[in-house]
Amino acid sequence: xxxxxxxxxxxxxxxxxxxxxxxxxxxxxxxxxxxxxxxxxxxxxxxxxxxxxxxxxxxxxxxxxxxxxxxxxxxxxxxxxxxxxxxxxxxxxxxxxxxxxxxxxxxxxxxxxxxxxxxxxxxxxxxxxxxxxxxxxxxxxxxxxxxxxxxxxxxx
Amino acid sequence: xxxxxxxxxxxxxxxxxxxxxxxxxxxxxxxxxxxxxxxxxxxxxxxxxxxxxxxxxxxxxxxxxxxxxxxxxxxxxxxxxxxxxxxxxxxxxxxxxxxxxxxxxxx
Numbered sequence: 001x002x003x004x005x006x007x008x009x010x011x012x013x014x015x016x017x018x019x020x021x022x023x024x025x026x027x028x029x030x031x032x033x034x035x036x037x038x039x040x041x042x043x044x045x046x047x048x049x050x051x052x053x054x055x056x057x058x059x060x061x062x063x064x065x066x067x068x069x070x071x072x073x074x075x076x077x078x079x080x081x082x083x084x085x086x087x088x089x090x091x092x093x094x095x096x097x098x099x100x101x102x103x104x105x106x107x108x109x110x111x112x113x114x115x116x117x118x119x120x121x122x123x124x125x126x127x128x129x130x131x132x133x134x135x136x137x138x139x140x141x142x143x144x145x146x147x148x149x150x151x152x153x154x155x156x
Numbered sequence: 157x158x159x160x161x162x163x164x165x166x167x168x169x170x171x172x173x174x175x176x177x178x179x180x181x182x183x184x185x186x187x188x189x190x191x192x193x194x195x196x197x198x199x200x201x202x203x204x205x206x207x208x209x210x211x212x213x214x215x216x217x218x219x220x221x222x223x224x225x226x227x228x229x230x231x232x233x234x235x236x237x238x239x240x241x242x243x244x245x246x247x248x249x250x251x252x253x254x255x256x257x258x259x260x261x262x263x
Binding site: 003004005006007009018020022023024028029031032038041042043044116132133134 | 238241242245246248249250251252253255256257259
């Protein structure tokens, strides 16, 4: 099985690259990054604010079923060139992960295929490594919460 | 490389992650593990087999019983990998692709 999404994270460096090829024309791929209602669908977060233009800013928020905010992030858009490039900052609220700089480039491969290349630069190597491990930690946490809930029902 | 991918397929499943957490604190028999889940016993056995095959769990004969232990060394190796991060982006991008394939511009 060929991996469609590739991550390159070299040891001891404070950046990563994420690349992915899509069975989509370049214009459709870029649209998914530019329109709030589309971002909401594929990122699974609420878009509070998105000014898709140079010197614009953005704000995302995710809430759980009970309405508690579980994720909140914001940043500014440094550069916005349709069908070509988005440069923005990304910072999660109430965390120690710092600010990251994201340079996302879009490339046409054929009329029906395209490619995205994300270059993400973190404040430090330590912050990068911590963030890369986050999904794993969350995965274990979620399993743990399920077990806790299960054990509670067993005790009752 | 293939082995690594198998490990991540193993921990991609929520029930298998739950099993790993259960066994993390104490070694348990298959029966004791299965008692924690609503899932049918053979399904739990299958999960245990997969986790054992990719060495996240170890089996130990204890009299007539087989106990399952977590393989801490293997778990540590896994924790260092960025595969879950890649999976997260892969899921997002798969979603993006299917949404945009169905996308019809508003007239």
